[in-house]
Amino acid sequence: MQIRPLYDRLVVRRIEPQETVQNGIIIPDTAKEKPQEGEVVAAGRGKRLEDGTVVPLDVKVGDRILFGKYAGSDIKIDGQEYLILREDEVLGVIEK
Numbered sequence: 761m762q763i764r765p766l767y768d769r770l771v772v773r774r775i776e777p778q779e780t781v782q783n784g785i786i787i788p789d790t791a792k793e794k795p796q797e798g799e800v801v802a803a804g805r806g807k808r809l810e811d812g813t814v815v816p817l818d819v820k821v822g823d824r825i826l827f828g829k830y831a832g833s834d835i836k837i838d839g840q841e842y843l844i845l846r847e848d849e850v851l852g853v854i855e856k
Contacts, residue, residue, distance in 0.1 A: 763837060768807040768847040770819060772798035772827070773840070797854070798843060799824055807847070817847050824854040 765771050775797045800823045806816040819825060832845030 763802055765802055765804040765844060767804045768817060769804045770800050770817075770825075770845055770847060770850070771802040772825065772832070772843045772845060773801050774798045774843060775824070796829055797824065797826055801842070819847055819850055819853060826851040826854065 763771060800819055800821050803817055803819060803821055806814040808814050827843075827845060827850055831849040832843040835842050835844055
């Protein structure tokens with residue numbers, strides 16, 4: 761992937777939850793909710809303040825994050841779906 765987000769934006773690949781089917785019920789793809797967990801694949805350099813200083817991001821490439829259901833913008837690059845969102849839309853980082 762050849763994309764570098766600007767300022768405090770992140771490019772995130774959604775992580776699909778493990779599918780478990782109980783009692784033989786299959787949920788169609790159209791009825792499933794989009795996952796709210798993802799992995800950061802690219803990050804901007806940081807947020808630029810009014811005085812010109814750049815504040816580095818707390819989130820880095822490789823972090824697993826949680827984000828809101830309707831956060832960010834969906835994009836498609838080379839057949840892969842990604843999400844671009846600002847750092848302030850990240851709810852938390854999942855630590856191992």
